[in-house]
Amino acid sequence: MDTRLQIENLTFAxxxxxxxxxxxxxxxxxxxxxxxxxxxxxxxxxxxxxYRALDPDRGSVHLDGENLFKMSHKASxxxxxxxxxxxxxxxxxxxxxxxAMGRSPHKxxxxxxxxxxxxxxxxxxxxxxxxxxxxxxxxxxxGGEKQRVLIARVIAQETDFLILDEPTNxxxxxxxxxxxxxxxxxxxxxxxxxxxxxxxxxxxxxxxxLKDGKIFFxxxxxxxxxxxxxxxxxxxxxxxxxxxxxxxxxxxxxxxxLKYN
Amino acid sequence: xxxxxxxVKVDVSTVVGINFCGFFLxxxxxxxxxxxxxxxxxxxRNIFDRNNPNIVAIIIxxxxxxxxxxxxxxxxxxxxxxxxxxxxIILSQVPFLxxxxxxxxxxxxxxxxWGLRLPRVLxxxxxxxxxxxxxxxMQALVRNHLADPFIxxxxxxxxxxATLGMxxxxxxxxxxxxxxxxxxLGAGLTIIFVYTISRVNGRINITQLLLSGVAISMIMxxxxxxxxxxxxxxxxxxxxxxxxxxxxxxxxxxxxxxPLVVMLLCLAVLLINYxxxxxxxxxxxxxxxxxxxxxxTQKMLILVASLMSxxxxxxxxxxGFVGLMVPHITRLLIGSNxxxxxxVSALLGGILVVWVDVAARMVIAPEELPVGILTALFGGPxxxxxxxxxxxxx
Numbered sequence: 001m002d003t004r005l006q007i008e009n010l011t012f013a014x015x016x017x018x019x020x021x022x023x024x025x026x027x028x029x030x031x032x033x034x035x036x037x038x039x040x041x042x043x044x045x046x047x048x049x050x051y052r053a054l055d056p057d058r059g060s061v062h063l064d065g066e067n068l069f070k071m072s073h074k075a076s077x078x079x080x081x082x083x084x085x086x087x088x089x090x091x092x093x094x095x096x097x098x099x100a101m102g103r104s105p106h107k108x109x110x111x112x113x114x115x116x117x118x119x120x121x122x123x124x125x126x127x128x129x130x131x132x133x134x135x136x137x138x139x140x141x142x143g144g145e146k147q148r149v150l151i152a153r154v155i156a157q158e159t160d161f162l163i164l165d166e167p168t169n170x171x172x173x174x175x176x177x178x179x180x181x182x183x184x185x186x187x188x189x190x191x192x193x194x195x196x197x198x199x200x201x202x203x204x205x206x207x208x209x210l211k212d213g214k215i216f217f218x219x220x221x222x223x224x225x226x227x228x229x230x231x232x233x234x235x236x237x238x239x240x241x242x243x244x245x246x247x248x249x250x251x252x253x254x255x256x257x258l259k260y261n
Numbered sequence: 262x263x264x265x266x267x268x269v270k271v272d273v274s275t276v277v278g279i280n281f282c283g284f285f286l287x288x289x290x291x292x293x294x295x296x297x298x299x300x301x302x303x304x305x306r307n308i309f310d311r312n313n314p315n316i317v318a319i320i321i322x323x324x325x326x327x328x329x330x331x332x333x334x335x336x337x338x339x340x341x342x343x344x345x346x347x348x349x350i351i352l353s354q355v356p357f358l359x360x361x362x363x364x365x366x367x368x369x370x371x372x373x374x375w376g377l378r379l380p381r382v383l384x385x386x387x388x389x390x391x392x393x394x395x396x397x398x399m400q401a402l403v404r405n406h407l408a409d410p411f412i413x414x415x416x417x418x419x420x421x422x423a424t425l426g427m428x429x430x431x432x433x434x435x436x437x438x439x440x441x442x443x444x445x446l447g448a449g450l451t452i453i454f455v456y457t458i459s460r461v462n463g464r465i466n467i468t469q470l471l472l473s474g475v476a477i478s479m480i481m482x483x484x485x486x487x488x489x490x491x492x493x494x495x496x497x498x499x500x501x502x503x504x505x506x507x508x509x510x511x512x513x514x515x516x517x518x519x520p521l522v523v524m525l526l527c528l529a530v531l532l533i534n535y536x537x538x539x540x541x542x543x544x545x546x547x548x549x550x551x552x553x554x555x556x557x558t559q560k561m562l563i564l565v566a567s568l569m570s571x572x573x574x575x576x577x578x579x580x581g582f583v584g585l586m587v588p589h590i591t592r593l594l595i596g597s598n599x600x601x602x603x604x605v606s607a608l609l610g611g612i613l614v615v616w617v618d619v620a621a622r623m624v625i626a627p628e629e630l631p632v633g634i635l636t637a638l639f640g641g642p643x644x645x646x647x648x649x650x651x652x653x654x655x
Contacts, residue, residue, distance in 0.1 A: 013355045053463075053546040077552030084546060089403055090599040103541065104536045105552030135313070157551070 004029050004161060004189050005050075010059035012049055019045045020213040021033075023059070025191070028159075030191045034200040034221075038234055043193035044221045046210070047165045049084045063161070077105035081154035095149055095213035096121055096134040100154030119255060124155035128182065129164035140243035151182055168199070201225055201249035209233055225249050248257070314595045316605075323582065323608040327386065334385075334505065334615045339626045342370050342378075350374045381512035384520075384576060385618045385632075387612035388509065391573040393591075393610025395518040396564045396584020397602055398531060400537045401467045402559060404457070406647050409640075410570045411581030414478035415451045419574040420504040421481040422447025441519055445571025450496045451477055452563050461544065480606060491570055507580035507633030509618050516576045523572045524607075527565045531603055538599040550634045580633045582640020583610055589643065 005027040014019050026204035027033045035043045048054040050061060052073060053223040061068040068076055079104075089098070099121045100113065125131045128148045133141070138149060147167060154162060162183065176196070180203050183190060194200040200207055201221045208218045211233050217224055230238045235255055243250040299432065307317040308322075332351075336342040341348075346366045353362040366374075392410065399408035399415075410416050426432050426443030435442055455477055457471035473560070485504050503511075530540065534563045540548045545555045587610040588602065595601045615637075621630040 048546065051546070051550045066367075070351070072552075073554045074552040075550065077550060080550070082547070082550035084550075089543055090406065093542075093597050097539070097596070097598055098543075101540050101551060104540055107536060109533050112308060118262050163550075 002029050002062055005063040005191065006060075006141075007046075007050070007064075008060050010046065010056050010061065012054060012056045018091065020049075020210075023210075023213075023215055024132055024214070025208055025218075025246060026261075027043050029189055030095040030187070031205045032184065032192070032203055034204035035191065035193045035210060036197060036200050036224075037216070041210040042213040044222070045209055045213075046159075047082075047163050047191070047193055049082060051163055052076065056206050074105050077157070077159075079159055079180055080161045080163060081157045081159035082163045082165065083150050083154050085167065085168045093138050094132065094134070095136050095138050098138050098149055099152045099156050101160075102135045104155035105157060106253045120154075120156050120158070124152040125146045125149075125235055127155060128152050132182070144178070145259055147171060147175065147179055148182075151179065153255050155186065162186070164190060164194075166195050169195055180207060197225060197230070197251050198242050198249075201251060202246065204255050225251060265446035269516070291325070309594065314601070316595065316601045318602055319595065320608065321613070322618075324607065327608055327612055328613050331379075331382050331386065331616075332616050333384045334619045335374055338373070338378060338622050340373055342366070342374055346370055347374055347581035349408045351379065360468050362438070376437045380517060382615050383517055385509050385615040386514040387517060387524055388573050388580065388613070389519045389587075389610035389614025390607035391520060391569045391610075392530055392580060392583035392614070393606040394524070394531065394603060395566050395570045395573070395587045396610075397599070397606050398527075398538075398562050398569075398590075399452070399584065400588060401541050401599070402452075402466075402562045402566065403459070403470055404469050404542055405465065405470070406543065407467065407471065407585070407644065409582060409585035409644075410448070410566070410574075411478075411579055411583075412585065412644065413452070413455050413482060414476075415448045415455075415566070415570050416574050416581065417478035417481035417485070417580035418447040418451030418454075418573050419444040421484040421488075421578060422450070423575055424485050424504065427491055428488050437515070438519065441572045441575040444575040445567055447481070448571040449567030450479070450562065452567055452624045457500065458552070503631075505579060505633070505638060506631030507578035507636075508605050508631045509577055509614075510622075510629060512576075520572050520576055523568055527569050528603060528607060530561070530565060534558065535599040535603065538562075541595075542597065578631075580614065580636055582606065582636045583614060583642065584646075586636075586643055587639050589647065 002199060007023060007025040010023040010025075020257050023042075023046055025033070025035075025046070035046065047056065049056045052068075056069075062073070063076065063079060072261045073145050100117065103113070103117045103120065116121070116144070119182065125134055128151060130145070130148055130152060133145070138146065139152060141149065149166075168179050171179070176199065180199065183192075185202060192204075194204070204221055206219065207221055208222055209216045209229065216233060217229060218235070225240060227238055227240055230236060230240075230251070236253055237256075239252045241250050241252070242248070246258065306510065307313075310316045330349050332344050335347045336344050347366055349362050350371055351374070352358050353364075374407055395410050395415075396408065398414065399410065400406060402408070423444040424438055426439060431441050432439035454472065455473050456465075458473040459466050461469065483602050489504070514613075537548070537553045540551045540553050541555070541558060544550075548558075549558075587606050591602050591606045591609055614636075617635045618632045621632040621635050624630055624635075
């Protein structure tokens with residue numbers, strides 16, 4: 001398998017305080033790679049450096065062998081799609097307008113919106129079962145619906161590499177599963193920050209663990225999500241088993257206030 | 262772009278505009294008689310359907326309204342001139358046409374229409390369009406409905422540097438453009454300053470934004486006052502009330518060209534970049550991930566907003582709340598897509614300012630109110646309402 005994304009020694013600091021330090025990550029074609037770690041460990045910061053919301057202090061990132069930071073914003077947006085946490089849009093756009101914005105990396109200055117763009121937008125919405133809300137106002141949707149619209153936008157963007165920045169935070173469990181299922185079904189390469197360890201265990205092919213801005217450990221979910229690692233990184237006790245139905249790891253947290261034998 | 266041209270460029274274009282409108286009126290008439298009233302009503306409703314507005318039709322209607330506004334507003338004032346005479350006087354100034362226009366007016370009519378009111382009304386159109394577009398631009402920059410050059414102190418900044426420039430003749434070397442350039446610098450500095458103060462962790466904090474805007478406008482107004490009070494004779498028409506409340510009273514033909522050119526240029530630049538403006542409303546991170554170079558787009562917006570507000574304020578003073586009211590009404594009418602918001606705001610802004618200015622010279626005639634006082638009277642309450650709604654949503 002060829003490597004699609006190669007991150008080497010990525011370092012970024014806010015006002016002299018290192019947020020992420022010498023981070024190395026590689027993502028191969030077709031992989032679903034998870035980035036886990038406690039709050040403030042730098043998951044989001046790593047991703048923001050990748051989708052160019054932040055400029056790193058040191059290190060290099062290569063996408064398909066090309067230096068990401070030398071690419072134009074447009075060129076990188078044709079390859080990498082991003083779904084962030086639900087963001088406030090203070091202005092009243094229609095759902096289809098939000099999704100159509102996914103087409104903007106493919107547009108030059110004077111290009112009009114074509115029929116093909118419209119078809120792509122409607123197809124993306126239909127794929128998520130949201131064709132009937134195309135004309136509705138984005139502001140009036142529920143959190144889960146909004147997140148699905150953003151996924152539709154990234155589908156309309158037609159990239160084969162997705163960066164997900166804890167896209168299911170604050171969503172109901174049904175939506176969390178739905179969103180990850182949808183992404184999985186797209187069969188694209190994914191690098192995702194994931195808050196919930198059980199979600200990471202279910203969906204990821206490989207996992208990187210961040211602690212204090214450094215990569216602490218990496219490997220398959222079975223290699224990474226051990227009782228010992230969870231204790232070291234999160235400071236909690238847990239029980240890790242293979243679930244009989246999913247055949248995936250299931251992590252049960254063991255709070256101090258309960259008694260176990 | 263063309264449409265704006267038609268409404269504001271007088272010598273040739275107004276006529277073209279009138280003929281143009283006549284053509285469409287004819288079409289609309291045919292529609293009424295051909296297919297019956299119900300269908301026409303339905304069609305009108307379809308044009309303004311917010312989910313799928315017919316933007317071309319709306320712009321054409323607004324252009325007709327703008328031309329009608331110009332003709333009617335020129336006639337209104339302490340001395341009334343009939344719309345027919347106004348139209349004749351305007352048309353008589355057009356080469357080739359002047360021979361065929363009946364001479365129905367008096368010299369007094371002519372002096373009032375051509376010498377006083379027409380430049381004033383056209384300046385109102387240009388200023389209103391500019392202020393509305395500046396509002397749209399600043400709202401995209403800070404991602405909030407509440408941005409307006411007046412509220413964020415940009416008008417005050419422009420006024421302060423403009424008066425400073427007049428007093429010390431800093432840019433005198435640039436001749437007639439010196440006032441506009443010093444106002445542009447003040448506007449630019451204020452936008453950059455307010456914008457930098459209110460950025461907290463990479464996001465615009467709206468409380469900081471509004472408060473720093475208030476503080477800056479107080480400081481800048483104080484500077485303006487000091488200059489005006491210490492050199493009352495040097496500034497002539499540009500007295501305190503001009504800068505603080507705005508006025509179109511001193512309009513001359515010579516004032517029109519620079520603001521018009523700047524407005525059309527800036528509007529063109531913004532329209533070319535309408536996708537970037539739309540995407541920017543989703544937030545900087547989302548915009549970056551959609552292929553927009555956020556920093557250079559923001560720089561472009563700051564430059565465009567400073568240019569337009571500086572040049573406009575140099576000729577009209579601080580007419581407040583236009584940049585707040587007009588984009589808001591526009592979005593209620595046709596949604597948030599900048600491709601539509603920009604031209605519609607420009608037309609609505611022009612029409613609004615011209616009518617408010619008509620009111621300003623009629624309400625307490627023969628005395629005049631500064632036009633900015635009236636816009637504040639309407640705009641202030643709308644601002645408070647938006648502020649309430651804004652805090653509810655966040």
